[in-house]
Amino acid sequence: LPPRELIKLNPNGGNGNGRQLSLPNIPKKIRAGEKYLNARFTFDRFVVGECNEFAYSISKALANGSHCPYSSLFLMAQTGLGKSHLIQAIGNTILQKKPMAKVLYITTEDFTNEMIYALRNNIITQFKNKYRKVCDVLLLEELHFLSGKEKTQIELGYTLDSLFNDEKMVIFTSPLMPEEIPNMKKMLISRFTSGVITSIKKPGFRTRLDILKQKALEREISLPEDVACFMAENLTQDIRQLEGSLDSLKAISFFLKKEIKVDLAKEIVKQLIPSKHLETVEDIQKIVCKYFKVDRDALKSKSRKKIIAYPRSIAIYLCRRYTDKSLESIGRSFNRNHSTVLYDEEKIKKKIKIDDGVRREVEFLCRQIEDRTA
Structure with missing residues (x-):
């Protein structure tokens, strides 16, 4: 197979006064x-x-x-x-x-x-x-x-x-x-x-704080201790979430001329942490079943037919996104074990990136969930 060519970007930005926003270096x-x-x-x-x-x-x-x-x-x-x-x-x-x-x-x-x-x-x-x-x-x-x-x-x-x-x-x-x-x-x-x-487990508070400080240094961000502590306390998902928060912090601070303080960090944290609108897996199952026109019993069956397996995978992905239920708890609701739940979640995440049809369906269902409980 031919090698995959990588697009190399030349960071360029500014605010009209000749200054440029120093973006993270594009690595070789x-x-x-x-x-x-x-x-x-x-x-x-x-x-x-x-x-x-x-x-x-x-x-x-x-x-x-x-x-x-x-x-x-x-x-x-x-x-x-x-x-x-x-x-x-x-x-x-x-x-x-x-x-x-x-x-x-x-x-x-x-x-x-x-x-x-x-x-x-x-x-x-x-x-x-x-x-x-x-x-x-x-x-x-x-x-x-x-x-x-x-x-x-x-x-x-x-x-x-x-x-x-x-x-x-x-x-x-x-x-x-x-x-x-x-x-x-x-x-x-x-x-x-x-x-x-x-x-590798999820990083604890101390490690999240260290990650934020190092990533801030790499991005040439002057990160006050109280801001770093606030972000480390509230952003617990993964390292990418921490990196995204710093990129947002730097961009907003630069373009809107806002000083990096806890109040600004609160705005960013509010945007990054998805609201857990639904409390039950059953609500999500009902929304998915209505959209795909399948019975909840079929969704919880062992069937591997695409007409059943695909909606089930999407329902599991949405349960992981919109509830605080554990892998085991979600698995029980679908008659699956925790590893299958994780596999289905990862599968849909990947399809969203490469399949526009899947992405549109998931986005529609997300809007249904969020509008329903807004």
């Missing part, structure tokens, strides 16, 4: 196979706390080759908690030490698409050689998207066997533990769990 990209590593994702820039200390330590040890007896690592974390930062920091460190090393950074979806392309164009031998013979380090993200892809799982299993036999390094990431990924072959689960397995 480091080639790793047919994808690029973000040069900004280094161990030095990773904020360490109780939530990620072991994941950070083992990742750095593997990257530096510090007499680490392991060559495989499975990083489990929800979206926006730093697993992509760590896996790319490993790649960046290795390439800095060994510029000629063959580091391949790829998602399981990319792997699947490349395999299909190779099969259709009779170049499967080149595909196999690329991952089994040429590769020194394989950085493989989003393992949960292998769910149900039997042929891809088989091919990846053979690839991992070859890499492990040659003592090559393999790093995995996923928001689910291997055994929690639906429709995953046992032989592949055993390969994922053959090395070190660790998870």
